[in-house]
Amino acid sequence: MAEVRVERLVKAYGAARALDEVTLDFPDGGFFGLLGPSGSGKTTLLRAIAGFVLPDTGRVFIGGEPVENVPVEHREIGMVFQNYALFPNMTVEENVAFGLHVRKTGAAETAKRVKEALDLVQLGHLAARKTHQLSGGQRQRVAMARAIVTRPRVLLLDEPLSALDKALRVDMQIELKRIQREVGITTIFVTHDQEEALTLSDRIGILKDGKLVRHGPPREVYDDPRNPFTAQFLGDANLIEGKPEPEGLRLSDGTLLPGLKGPTIAVRPESLKLDTTEPAAPFRLRARLQQRIFGGAMGTCIIDWQGRPLKAVGRDADFRGLPDAGDVWLSWPRESTIEFAAKA
Amino acid sequence: MAGTIAGQDRRKAFMLLSPAYLWLTVAVFLPLSAMAYFSFLSEVPFDGRDWHFTIANYRAFFETGTYATLLWKSLKLGLVVTAVSVVIGFPCAYVLAKVVKGRAREALFLLVILPFWSNSLVRIFSWAIVLRGNGVLDRAVNAVLPWDVKLNLMFSPTAIVIGLVHSYLPYVILTSYLALQAIDDSLIEAARSLGAKRRTILWRLILPLAAPGIIAGAVLIFVPVVGSFMEPRLLGGRLGTYYGTVIEDQFVAVFNWPLGAALSFILLAVVLAILAAASPVLKRAAT
Ligand SMILES: Nc1ncnc2c1ncn2[C@@H]1O[C@H](COP(=O)(O)OP(=O)(O)OP(=O)(O)O)[C@@H](O)[C@H]1O
Ligand SMILES: [Mg+2]
Numbered sequence: 001m002a003e004v005r006v007e008r009l010v011k012a013y014g015a016a017r018a019l020d021e022v023t024l025d026f027p028d029g030g031f032f033g034l035l036g037p038s039g040s041g042k043t044t045l046l047r048a049i050a051g052f053v054l055p056d057t058g059r060v061f062i063g064g065e066p067v068e069n070v071p072v073e074h075r076e077i078g079m080v081f082q083n084y085a086l087f088p089n090m091t092v093e094e095n096v097a098f099g100l101h102v103r104k105t106g107a108a109e110t111a112k113r114v115k116e117a118l119d120l121v122q123l124g125h126l127a128a129r130k131t132h133q134l135s136g137g138q139r140q141r142v143a144m145a146r147a148i149v150t151r152p153r154v155l156l157l158d159e160p161l162s163a164l165d166k167a168l169r170v171d172m173q174i175e176l177k178r179i180q181r182e183v184g185i186t187t188i189f190v191t192h193d194q195e196e197a198l199t200l201s202d203r204i205g206i207l208k209d210g211k212l213v214r215h216g217p218p219r220e221v222y223d224d225p226r227n228p229f230t231a232q233f234l235g236d237a238n239l240i241e242g243k244p245e246p247e248g249l250r251l252s253d254g255t256l257l258p259g260l261k262g263p264t265i266a267v268r269p270e271s272l273k274l275d276t277t278e279p280a281a282p283f284r285l286r287a288r289l290q291q292r293i294f295g296g297a298m299g300t301c302i303i304d305w306q307g308r309p310l311k312a313v314g315r316d317a318d319f320r321g322l323p324d325a326g327d328v329w330l331s332w333p334r335e336s337t338i339e340f341a342a343k344a
Numbered sequence: 345m346a347g348t349i350a351g352q353d354r355r356k357a358f359m360l361l362s363p364a365y366l367w368l369t370v371a372v373f374l375p376l377s378a379m380a381y382f383s384f385l386s387e388v389p390f391d392g393r394d395w396h397f398t399i400a401n402y403r404a405f406f407e408t409g410t411y412a413t414l415l416w417k418s419l420k421l422g423l424v425v426t427a428v429s430v431v432i433g434f435p436c437a438y439v440l441a442k443v444v445k446g447r448a449r450e451a452l453f454l455l456v457i458l459p460f461w462s463n464s465l466v467r468i469f470s471w472a473i474v475l476r477g478n479g480v481l482d483r484a485v486n487a488v489l490p491w492d493v494k495l496n497l498m499f500s501p502t503a504i505v506i507g508l509v510h511s512y513l514p515y516v517i518l519t520s521y522l523a524l525q526a527i528d529d530s531l532i533e534a535a536r537s538l539g540a541k542r543r544t545i546l547w548r549l550i551l552p553l554a555a556p557g558i559i560a561g562a563v564l565i566f567v568p569v570v571g572s573f574m575e576p577r578l579l580g581g582r583l584g585t586y587y588g589t590v591i592e593d594q595f596v597a598v599f600n601w602p603l604g605a606a607l608s609f610i611l612l613a614v615v616l617a618i619l620a621a622a623s624p625v626l627k628r629a630a631t
Contacts, residue, residue, distance in 0.1 A: 052533060072536045085534035089552040098548070099538035150538060 002063030002153040003028040004049060004186060009058035011044055011210075018044040019055065020210035026154070026188055026203075031180055033201030033218075034190045035234070040207040042190040046156050049188065051075050062153055078147030078155045078185070082162060084139045086131040092118070092142050093127040099150035117145040120179060137168045144176070148183055155180070155187045162192065173200055194234055198222070206230050224338070228264055231338055237266040238310040253306055257283050264340055271336035272312035274301060274319060274328050281331035289328045292319060303330065383605035401606030411590070411607065415614065418587035421501075422570040425508045426562050429516045432509065434558060437520035438550075442529075456517050459510055468578045471507050472498060475579070499581030507575040512568070516561030523557025524550070559626050567615055571608075587611060 004026040011019040018041045026032045034042045047053040049060055051072035060067050067075055087095050096117055100110040118124045121141035131139065140160060147155055160176070161169045177200055180187050191197050197204050198218045205215035206229075214221055214230040222234055231237035241264050242251040249262040257265070259282075273279070274289065287305040299319050303310040310330070322328065382388070383402070387395040405411045440452055459467060474480040477496030485495050497503045527550065535545045551558075573588035580586075587607070594604030 050537060052536075072533075073539050073541055076539070077537055079534065079537040081530045081534060083528070083530055085528065085530040087531060087535070087549060089549070098535070098540070101548075102539045102541075102544055146534075146538070156537075 002186060003061075004063075004154050004188065005059075005061040006045070006049065007059040007061070009045070009048060009060070010056045011041075011048060011053060012056055017210045019048065019058075022058070022207075022210070022212045024205055024212055024215060026186060028186055029184045030202045031177070031187045031200055032189065033197035033204040034188065034207065035192075035194055035197045035204055036207035037233070038192070041210040042207055043158055044210075045207070046158050046188060046190050049154070050077050050079055050156050076150070076153045078150065078152035080140075080143045080147050080155070080157045080160045082159045084143040084160075084163075086139055086142055086146075088131055090131070091127065092123065092129050092131065092134070095131060095142055096146045096149050099146065103150065113149055114145075117149040120148075120182065121145045121175075136164050137172060140164065140172055141175070144179060148179070148185060152185065155185045157187065157189045159190055159192060161196065169196075176200065198234075204234075206233060208233075225266070225340075227340055228266060231266040231340075236269050236311060236313075237338065238269060238272065239264055239266050240305075251285070251306075253286070255285055259334075260337065261339060266338040266340075267332050268336065268338070269300075269311040269313040271332045272303075272310070273331050274303075274312055274322055275331065276322065276328060279329055279331040281333065283334065283337065284329055284331040287328060287330050289322060289325055292322065292324055303328070305330070379605040379608065382602050383609055385602045388599065388601045401603045402610070404603060405607065405610050411587070411610075414585065414587045414590055415611065418570045418572075419614075419618075421504065421508070421572075421576075421586060422566045425505055425512065425569045426566045428505060428509050429513050429565050430558060430562055433513050433516035433561065434520050434554075436513075437517045437524055437554075437557075440517070441521050441524035442532075456514050460514050464511065464574060465578075467511065468507055468575060471503070471510065471579060475503050475506065498579070499583060501580065501583060503579040504576050504584060507579045508569055508572060511575065512565040515564040516558065519557040519561035519564065520554055521557075523554040527553050563619065567619075570615060571611055 006022055006024050009019050009022040010017065020041075022041075022045060034045060036042050044053055048055050049062075051067070051070065055068070062075060062077075087098065090098070093114055096114045097110050100113060105113070114127075115124065118127055121144050123138060123141050123145065126134065126138065131142065134142065140163075143160070157176075161172050164172060173196060189197070189200065201218055203216060204218050204221055206213050206221070208229055214226055221230065225231035225234060225237070228237070228239055232239065240251065242249040242257070242262050244250075244262045245256070248256050248258040249260040249265065250256055273281075278284070285305055287303045287310065289301055290304050290309075291302040293300040293302070294316065297315065298313055299316040301312040301314075301319060301322075303312060312330070384397050384399065385395050386398045386400065387393045389395045436456065440449060440456070444452060472479075475496075476482075476498035477494065479496075479498070481497065482495040485493060497506070531549060531553075532545055535549055540548070571588045571591070573586065573592040576584040576586045577589050577592075578584075591604050591607045591611070594600045594607065
């Protein structure tokens with residue numbers, strides 16, 4: 001177990017930079033979620049830590065030691081691949097034992113640790129199966145057991161749940177978190193699914209075009225995204241632009257939002273309130289309700305403000321009394337306004 | 345009606361398959377049965393010669409030790425050529441499948457296939473030019489080495505093995521290549537992440553997974569090499585008497601087709617018996 005640090009990591013493919021000066025700390029024993037749109041460099045970062053990608057410049061530390069010159073097989077990592085990469089010529093048990101055989105662990109010790117690992121992922125009863133006789137969720141567990149049985153210093157997971165269907169994915173998220181907590185390995189987890197990242201991680205990092213745009217504990221990043229990209233990528237956000245004036249932010253329809261600096265602010269869809277009569281709140285806009293979408297417990301309203309689509313979500317009860325379409329007032333409390341630093 | 349649809353399907357299937365059956369009948373079954381028939385005759389039934397049914401041709405194999413000795417020699421040749429081909433071919437296939445990419449791969453493939461496209465006689469005679477005393481190889485070696493060596497591989501078992509390996513190498517390269525291509529790179533990466541070195545990955549992962557392809561290639565080589573006659577004759581000279589050349593003699597030189605046919609069937613039986621005996625081992629390696 002060890003902390004991981006990458007420092008000013010750069011990896012270019014031709015002219016494009018898959019990683020652009022990424023500096024990031026992954027605390028010891030923590031669960032770190034890496035998020036970002038497709039092609040943003042998540043896999044590249046993970047593979048650079050694993051040693052499959054050699055960075056052009058920059059440094060990688062595992063447990064405080066630089067590892068740029070350490071080949072993959074000596075980095076003592078555990079990795080779970082998106083397709084699980086189980087060895088098809090071996091049984092479940094042999095798959096899990098592989099890393100121990102490679103380390104020439106004694107037979108008794110190997111048997112004991114394989115059993116422990118399989119019990120941890122609750123697959124003890126399938127030890128003798130061949131891997132092609134397993135379901136997707138079971139394969140995922142075998143891959144986990146195989147990756148942790150060698151007690152690696154860091155566990156790297158590249159979208160390990162993306163091949164599973166929604167229900168199983170939620171089960172496996174809970175399972176993954178439980179296993180990680182029991183073993184206490186520093187875990188770095190790549191995912192497309194922001195909800196997954198928010199639920200599982202102690203810390204998250206958001207990548208865009210190879211750059212790290214924001215990182216920190218999930219709640220902190222969510223509440224204070226610091227840049228419009230993060231605000232929109234993590235959760236959902238309505239971006240509102242205007243001209244800064246001494247008294248506040250002047251919007252294109254003439255509304256003044258007193259005390260805000262701008263030029264861009266964001267409001268979460270769940271913070272927007274809709275009314276047919278003018279509300280007393282200082283931050284309010286005149287807009288057109290275009291569509292109400294019923295979604296079970298939660299509903300969504302699609303709103304048009306100055307030709308820009310905005311979104312509000314809430315319990316269906318919150319939207320009671322609104323017309324299906326028509327002019328409405330939008331308002332939100334001052335404390336749920338998201339402001340960005342002058343330069344994002 | 346299900347019955348009629350099934351009937352139509354069957355008719356359609358039969359029509360689609362009939363060319364294949366026809367081909368099998370004409371190209372495989374007829375000649376084979378003709379040969380089987382010949383093998384039980386005392387004489388070739390041409391030119392109004394006297395002939396009768398006999399098993400003397402099969403007895404001949406067992407009555408003199410010569411045929412069995414030659415068959416043993418041919419089987420050993422088959423083993424050696426197969427082994428050499430696998431040892432050379434598998435690394436080639438590995439490089440093709442896992443190391444080179446793009447253009448270079450296409451070019452290398454062409455080189456591998458080339459022996460297939462050249463006439464076998466031309467191929468063998470080119471080897472003769474290379475291997476004979478004062479030939480290309482002899483001169484090249486002497487040009488490089490400071491001392492004098494006499495290098496004449498022509499008319500030796502080595503020459504036969506070289507010629508046969510060259511002819512049949514593409515089989516094992518192609519079958520191994522296909523098997524190696526099917527191995528996902530992430531398996532190799534997973535093994536490396538678990539701490540495995542190249543050797544371990546080769547022995548525990550790549551060889552077991554590629555085994556079906558290697559075995560298929562080995563069988564494709566072994567069977568024809570045991571019965572081969574052209575390479576032994578042209579590159580082996582006086583030493584080039586093998587089971588295959590004896591069979592060829594019966595058909596071409598001494599015109600004893602019945603004996604040649606009987607020897608061929610014995611060869612077929614022996615090869616099938618070997619493959620059957622080896623199949624449990626091969627099957628285990630292939631799973
Ligand atoms: N081997 C490679 N050769 C060339 N370009 C590459 C290579 N690997 C990655 N890239 C490029 O680097 C960028 C980052 O790729 P990466 O796989 O890290 O993205 P990602 O964030 O994992 O995306 P996804 O969510 O789709 O998996 C992409 O633009 C990709 O095209
Ligand atoms: Mg990726």
